[in-house]
Amino acid sequence: MIDLHIAGWRAWAPGLDSAEDWQSWARSPWTPEEGDEQPDCSFLPAMQRRRLSRMARIALHAAWPLCGDDEQLPLVSASRHGETTRTYAILGDVADGQPLSPTHFGLSVHNAIAGQWSILRGQRGESTAIAGEADTFEHAMLEAAILIEQGAPAVIVVLAEECPPAAYAGWIDDVPFSYAVALRVGAGRNDAALAARWRLSLASTTETAAKTDWPFALDFVRALHAPAGPLVHTWKTRQWIWQPNP
Numbered sequence: 001m002i003d004l005h006i007a008g009w010r011a012w013a014p015g016l017d018s019a020e021d022w023q024s025w026a027r028s029p030w031t032p033e034e035g036d037e038q039p040d041c042s043f044l045p046a047m048q049r050r051r052l053s054r055m056a057r058i059a060l061h062a063a064w065p066l067c068g069d070d071e072q073l074p075l076v077s078a079s080r081h082g083e084t085t086r087t088y089a090i091l092g093d094v095a096d097g098q099p100l101s102p103t104h105f106g107l108s109v110h111n112a113i114a115g116q117w118s119i120l121r122g123q124r125g126e127s128t129a130i131a132g133e134a135d136t137f138e139h140a141m142l143e144a145a146i147l148i149e150q151g152a153p154a155v156i157v158v159l160a161e162e163c164p165p166a167a168y169a170g171w172i173d174d175v176p177f178s179y180a181v182a183l184r185v186g187a188g189r190n191d192a193a194l195a196a197r198w199r200l201s202l203a204s205t206t207e208t209a210a211k212t213d214w215p216f217a218l219d220f221v222r223a224l225h226a227p228a229g230p231l232v233h234t235w236k237t238r239q240w241i242w243q244p245n246p
Contacts, residue, residue, distance in 0.1 A: 001199060001200070001201040002142070002145045002199070002200050002201075003197065003198075003199050003200075003245060004141060004144075004145060004185055004197070004198045004199070004200060005185065005186060005187075005196075005197050006183055006184070006185060006196040006197070006198065006224070007154065007184045007185070007186060007187060008066050008183070008184040009066075009181070009182065009183045009184070009221070009224060010062045010063070010065060010066060010181075010182045011062055011179065011180060011181045011182070011218075011221055012039060012058055012061055012062045012179065012180050013032055013177055013178060013179040013180075014032040014033060014034060014035060014037045014177060014178065015032045015033070015037070016032060016179075017039070022221060022225070023225055025222075026221060026222040026224075026225040026226070027225075029213070029214060029218075029222070031176050031177055032177050034163045034177050034178065036054075038054045038057045038058065039057050039058060039060075039061035041057050041060060041061055041064075043064055044060075044120060048120060051103075051107070051116075052116065053083060053085065053086050053107060054085065054162060054178070055079075055083055055085070055086075055113070055160055055161075055162040055178070056107075056112070056113050056116055058160050058162065058178060058179070058180040059077065059113050059158050059160035059180045059182070060113070060116070060117065060120070061180070062158060062160070062180040062181065062182035063075075063117070063156050063158040063180075063182035064121075066156055066182055066183070066184040067121065067123075067156050067184070071154075072123060072124060072125050073123070073125060073152065073153070073154050073155060073156055074125050074126040074127065074128070074144075074147045074152050074155045074156070075114055075117050075118070075123065075125075075126075075127045075128070075155070075156045075157075075158070076127075076128045076130060076140045076143045076144050076147075076155060076156070076157045076158070077111070077113045077114040077117070077127065077128070077129045077130070077158055077160075078129075078130040078131075078132070078136050078137065078139070078140035078157065078158070078159040078160075079110070079113075079130075079131060079136070079159065079160050079161055080131060080132060080133065080134070080136045080161065080174070081131075081161055081162075081164060081172055081175065082108075082110045082131060083107070083108045083109075083110075083112065083162070084162060084164040084165060084168060084172070085162055085164070085165060086104060086107065086108040087108050088164075088165045088167065088168070089104070090104055090105060090108060110129045110131050111127070111129035113129070113158075113160070114127040114128070114129045115127070125152075126147060126152075128143050128147075130143060133235060133236070134174060134215075134216070134235045135216070135233060135235040135238060135240060136159065137159055137181075137215075137216050137217045137220065138200065138202075138216075138233065138240045140157050140159060141157060141183075141185065141200060142200075143155075143157075144157050144183075144185040144186075145185070145200075148185065148186050152186065153186055153187045154184055154185060154186030154187045155184075155185045155186055156182065156183070156184055156185075157182065157183045157184075157185055158180060158181070158182040158183075159180065159181050159182075159217045160179070160180035160181075161175045161178065161179060161180075161215070162175070162178045163175050163176075163177055163178045174215055175215070176213075176214065176215075179215075179217075179218065181217040181218065181220070181221055196224055196244075197244070197245040197246065198242050198243065198244060198245055199242075199243045199244075199245040200240065200241070200242055200243075201240075201241045201243070202238060202239070202240055202241075203239040203241060204237055204238070204239065205234055205237060205238070205239040206237070207234060207239075210234075216233045219231065219233075220242070223242070229244070230242060230243045230244070
């Protein structure tokens with residue numbers, strides 16, 4: 001059992017960026033129309049922005065404001081599927097016998113976003129890249145709790161998924177639209193109004209998990225708007241229980 005202090009959060013999806021957008025979505029969720037929309041990441045110089053994939057832009061846009069310019073904080077970058085669009089393009093080049101771009105390959109690996117965050121922000125602390133199953137969100141939060149236990153004042157956690165190419169339709173069915181959810185776990189920065197405390201515990205189960213409408217990270221965003229009671233997230237034999245902890 002661990003206690004988690006959510007000192008701030010941000011999220012992005014097509015047509016959903018502001019706190020008001022997400023409050024409306026939390027009251028009555030819908031599936032945004034997927035297209036080429038992406039954040040402009042205007043906080044970065046143009047040369048640096050051009051190197052970012054759409055998924056990297058989504059993740060950095062959500063996480064960037066949660067860390068102050070004068071702070072050195074660990075980052076946990078999580079994604080179940082990673083850079084599917086970029087990887088699919090690389091596989092297409094292989095199939096066509098085209099030469100591969102070392103830059104494209106280097107930016108397709110699972111820790112690429114964590115590396116770009118470190119370089120662009122001048123962060124010299126720990127960074128972790130996590131790829132799990134449908135409970136990747138919980139594993140990312142456990143990693144954050146460990147870093148805080150080891151002395152970090154706060155940890156930035158960002159989970160991002162991009163709607164995959166159509167070729168993956170038979171294998172990836174848990175990304176209804178591209179999104180990123182970023183959380184500041186631990187001490188806050190003048191954002192007490194956003195603070196929320198949760199207690200996370202793990203139990204074993206033999207029950208089959210029911211198919212849910214939304215990835216758990218998005219269900220958690222809904223709960224941040226109205227933490228009426230516990231959340232139970234079941235995956236295989238793992239049952240994660242999220243209890244509001246005032």
